[in-house]
Amino acid sequence: MTMPFDIPPMGEQERMVEAMLFASARPLTLREMEKRMPQGCDAAEALAALRQRYEGRGVQITRVGEGWAFRTAPDLGFLMQQQIAEQKKLSRAAIETLAIVAYHQPVTRAEIEEIRGVAVSRGTIDQLLELEWIRFGRRRMTPGRPVTFVVTEEFLDHFGLESARDLPGLKELRAAGLLDNRPMPGILRSEEEPGAKGQSEMFEE
Amino acid sequence: MTMPFDIPPMGEQERMVEAMLFASARPLTLREMEKRMPQGCDAAEALAALRQRYEGRGVQITRVGEGWAFRTAPDLGFLMQQQIAEQKKLSRAAIETLAIVAYHQPVTRAEIEEIRGVAVSRGTIDQLLELEWIRFGRRRMTPGRPVTFVVTEEFLDHFGLESARDLPGLKELRAAGLLDNRPMPGILRSEEEPGAKGQSEMFEE
Amino acid sequence: MGDETDPTADPTVSDRLAAEALIIDVDGYEGPLDLLLSLSRTQKVDLRKISVLELAEQYLAFVTQAKMLRIELAADYLVMAAWLAFLKSRLLLPPDPEAEGPSAEELAAHLAFQLERLQAMREAATRLMARDQLGRDFFARGETEGIARIRETSYDVSLLDLMQAYARIRTRDEFRPYAFDRKNLFTMEQALERMRGVVGFAGEWTDLSTYLPDGWGTEPKRRRSATAATFAASLELAKQGQIEIRQQDTFAPIAIRARSLPRGH
Numbered sequence: 230m231t232m233p234f235d236i237p238p239m240g241e242q243e244r245m246v247e248a249m250l251f252a253s254a255r256p257l258t259l260r261e262m263e264k265r266m267p268q269g270c271d272a273a274e275a276l277a278a279l280r281q282r283y284e285g286r287g288v289q290i291t292r293v294g295e296g297w298a299f300r301t302a303p304d305l306g307f308l309m310q311q312q313i314a315e316q317k318k319l320s321r322a323a324i325e326t327l328a329i330v331a332y333h334q335p336v337t338r339a340e341i342e343e344i345r346g347v348a349v350s351r352g353t354i355d356q357l358l359e360l361e362w363i364r365f366g367r368r369r370m371t372p373g374r375p376v377t378f379v380v381t382e383e384f385l386d387h388f389g390l391e392s393a394r395d396l397p398g399l400k401e402l403r404a405a406g407l408l409d410n411r412p413m414p415g416i417l418r419s420e421e422e423p424g425a426k427g428q429s430e431m432f433e434e
Numbered sequence: 435m436t437m438p439f440d441i442p443p444m445g446e447q448e449r450m451v452e453a454m455l456f457a458s459a460r461p462l463t464l465r466e467m468e469k470r471m472p473q474g475c476d477a478a479e480a481l482a483a484l485r486q487r488y489e490g491r492g493v494q495i496t497r498v499g500e501g502w503a504f505r506t507a508p509d510l511g512f513l514m515q516q517q518i519a520e521q522k523k524l525s526r527a528a529i530e531t532l533a534i535v536a537y538h539q540p541v542t543r544a545e546i547e548e549i550r551g552v553a554v555s556r557g558t559i560d561q562l563l564e565l566e567w568i569r570f571g572r573r574r575m576t577p578g579r580p581v582t583f584v585v586t587e588e589f590l591d592h593f594g595l596e597s598a599r600d601l602p603g604l605k606e607l608r609a610a611g612l613l614d615n616r617p618m619p620g621i622l623r624s625e626e627e628p629g630a631k632g633q634s635e636m637f638e639e
Numbered sequence: 640m641g642d643e644t645d646p647t648a649d650p651t652v653s654d655r656l657a658a659e660a661l662i663i664d665v666d667g668y669e670g671p672l673d674l675l676l677s678l679s680r681t682q683k684v685d686l687r688k689i690s691v692l693e694l695a696e697q698y699l700a701f702v703t704q705a706k707m708l709r710i711e712l713a714a715d716y717l718v719m720a721a722w723l724a725f726l727k728s729r730l731l732l733p734p735d736p737e738a739e740g741p742s743a744e745e746l747a748a749h750l751a752f753q754l755e756r757l758q759a760m761r762e763a764a765t766r767l768m769a770r771d772q773l774g775r776d777f778f779a780r781g782e783t784e785g786i787a788r789i790r791e792t793s794y795d796v797s798l799l800d801l802m803q804a805y806a807r808i809r810t811r812d813e814f815r816p817y818a819f820d821r822k823n824l825f826t827m828e829q830a831l832e833r834m835r836g837v838v839g840f841a842g843e844w845t846d847l848s849t850y851l852p853d854g855w856g857t858e859p860k861r862r863r864s865a866t867a868a869t870f871a872a873s874l875e876l877a878k879q880g881q882i883e884i885r886q887q888d889t890f891a892p893i894a895i896r897a898r899s900l901p902r903g904h
Contacts, residue, residue: 245513247492248506251456252514252778265513287452301784305453308470309784319794320836321804327796328805345808347829351853352837360794388798457784504780511776527669533764549756551672552715592773602766611752612759619741619749 236269239278246275256296322353327362331384331393335366335377354378362387441474444483451480461501461591497596499587508594528558532567536589536601537613540571540582545615559583567592671719674698676754686755691747692730695723726750825855825865830872838882844894847873847884 237245245266249257262272276297280290283299291300301309319327326349329341341349357363362384366377380393442450454467467477481502485495493504506514524532531554534546546554562568571584585598595601607613668674678697679689702720705712729743771777834850847869848856855865873895876882886893 244490244492244507245510248510248778249513251493251504252506252781254781265515285449287449287454288456298782299456301453301457302449305450308450308454309457316795319796319800320832322832322836324796324800324804325808328801329808331801332805347826347832348852350833350836352833356836387796388801390798456780459779459783505773506778508771508777511771511778514778529764529768530760533760533767536767537760537763549753549760550669551753551757552670591779593767593770594773594777595770601763602770603763607759607763610759612756616749616752619745 235267237267239271239275242266242270242272242275243279243282245270246272246279250279250290250297250299253298256293256298258296261296319356320353322347322350323356326353327357327380327384330357330363330378331380334379334393335369336379337369337375337377339375341378440472442472444476444480447471447475447477447480448484448487450475451477451484455484455495455502455504458503461498461503461587463501466501496594498591499597501587503591505594524561525558527552527555528561531558532562532585532589535562535568535583536585536598537604537607538615539584539598540574541584542574542580542582544580546583548615670713671698671716672753672757674701674716675719675750676757679754686751686758689751689754691750692727694750695727695730698723699727823858823860823864825852825861825868827868827871827875830865830868831875834869834872834876835881838876838895838897842897844885844896847893847895850895 246262249262249265259272259276262276263270266272276290283289287302287305288299289302290297293300322345325345326341329344330336333340333344338349338354354363360383361381363378364381366379368374368376384390385392450471451467454462454470464477464481467481468475471477481495488494488504491507492510493506495502496505527550530550531546534549535541538545538549543554543559559568565588566586567589568583569586571582573579573581589595590597604613668677675694675698678701679686679694681697682689682693684690699720702712702716705716726743726746730747734742773779829852830850833852837850848866850869850873851862851865855861870893873882873884873893877884877895881898882895883898884893884895
């Protein structure tokens with residue numbers, strides 16, 4: 230049991246490999262590690278022991294090309310992601326547009342603009358589409374065949390509704406005189422609408 | 435053996451803390467870790483178990499301010515010699531200024547000059563700020579509202595200190611009154627705060 | 640430095656050598672306090688038991704020698720010399736009961752305190768630098784893994800908001816007396832609505848012109864109306880503290896960005 234030089238015990242060699250792999254910015258080969266370790270060390274043996282020690286742990290020693298490196302255990306990848314929940318207020322334009330779609334669906338963009346009294350920006354529609362609160366419905370069988378918008382399942386989900394027909398308060402609003410009993414704007418459309426043209430250019434882009 | 439939610443067993447939580455600390459170069463607080471772990475996890479308990487597991491190993495879990503980090507064991511530094519990034523030599527003035535900030539924090543520039551007996555050059559402060567070893571603290575509530583300097587978590591990390599309370603010899607220096615900001619007798623220093631105040635607020639935060 | 644000495648001063652050779660040694664040192668001193676601390680070491684006693692009188696004499700002797708050798712001493716060295724000369728005389732004279740202010744002993748004690756404190760800080764600095772240091776003796780993880788940030792935006796809208804919005808539109812409809820040509824007119828209200836919706840995404844400085852609504856950027860009349868309305872709206876938003884506006888130069892493009900407001904209450 231005489232050792233030619235003071236070769237560190239295997240436990241120490243294991244510690245060395247552990248520290249080197251940890252601190253290195255790139256995978257290290259056995260040769261590279263051995264070069265740094267005191268003479269007589271056996272990086273391969275130390276590494277084998279260390280690999281075993283890390284088996285099933287949160288980090289593992291994996292082979293990367295010619296070298297070795299610590300890597301997060303694959304099942305823990307989710308920890309390396311951070312969900313950032315953000316609560317944002319919807320713009321007034323978006324809320325109004327959404328409300329109009331909900332109450333008047335299927336509804337065309339020109340109709341939304343008519344009801345709101347102002348132009349509806351592409352961004353507003355896009356945002357609602359992206360939120361998956363509205364989607365495209367059937368095209369209207371009028372000149373220009375404008376697309377219509379309807380609300381989605383996600384919308385109903387978010388607002389806790391069974392269907393758009395159940396929109397609570399619709400009757401109440403009407404009873405309170407907040408909704409007039411004019412026919413749906415969609416019916417007026419064909420005479421009034423400068424829109425046929427407007428719509429076709431609206432969704433062309 | 436029913437659990438209210440699916441809280442992962444402690445062994446799993448330990449793996450999670452291990453993976454997170456391994457992946458980060460900067461210290462992580464328990465809160466930061468818990469935010470990333472599934473609900474109901476106890477990062478503190480997992481960490482305590484993990485610390486024990488790594489005792490005497492090539493890498494260790496060290497406390498840095500409010501956070502925790504893996505660091506290589508100091509006795510293995512020789513293995514990483516190749517990796518040592520060129521360290522800028524700090525001037526004597528910078529080293530002394532750093533020590534004064536650490537031991538006297540929060541400390542104003544005038545106080546540093548008073549202790550060193552010479553003006554502190556802008557470059558010295560800038561260098562320490564750039565190293566992120568010192569930062570601005572609260573302004574002193576005295577006329578002129580001078581800014582104060584305090585040491586940072588990077589400072590603690592760099593010098594392997596758990597907190598500013600662990601500065602070597604701090605207690606002895608304080609007991610000997612050498613951290614007092616004693617004004618010159620007979621000089622009414624309205625522009626500066628009379629002594630002991632700085633000490634009492636020093637480590638309150 | 641020898642060539643700076645004045646041969647007419649006629650000091651003995653050994654005096655000159657001693658003085659020069661002192662002067663060579665002077666470059667290394669960081670000021671009077673540093674020099675005093677260094678001189679105090681020759682007393683070889685605990686700094687708390689230092690003889691300030693003796694120290695004052697040493698310092699004054701140093702200054703005299705420096706003068707003899709026509710060495711330019713910085714003003715603060717001379718100020719300290721004057722103060723120490725005063726202190727020395729006060730220490731030697733019996734205390735004057737009539738005198739106001741601190742006693743000579745108090746002043747001497749303060750000087751001793753300053754020296755001791757400076758010495759303590761130097762030792763603390765040495766101990767600090769002797770510690771194991773990150774990146775030299777111990778190391779952080781070399782190959783870190785970043786955290787992928789996944790943004791999940793949820794919108795805070797209730798059914799009530801929705802209904803109120805609808806009621807608002809419908810009631811407004813009834814009072815709308817006259818429908819003007821809104822084809823070519825972009826109102827400030829519209830611009831405000833539009834910008835409120837999008838400005839939150841503008842963390843970086845963004846040219847105001849990029850906020851013009853689609854289809855309003857080319858036809859001059861529409862562009863003018865939209866530009867004016869958007870500018871007016873941005874002023875309003877700036878007034879409300881929601882955005883910041885900047886213009887680098889006269890007639891330069893105007894840029895805006897969202898102001899990050901502290902969250903919560």
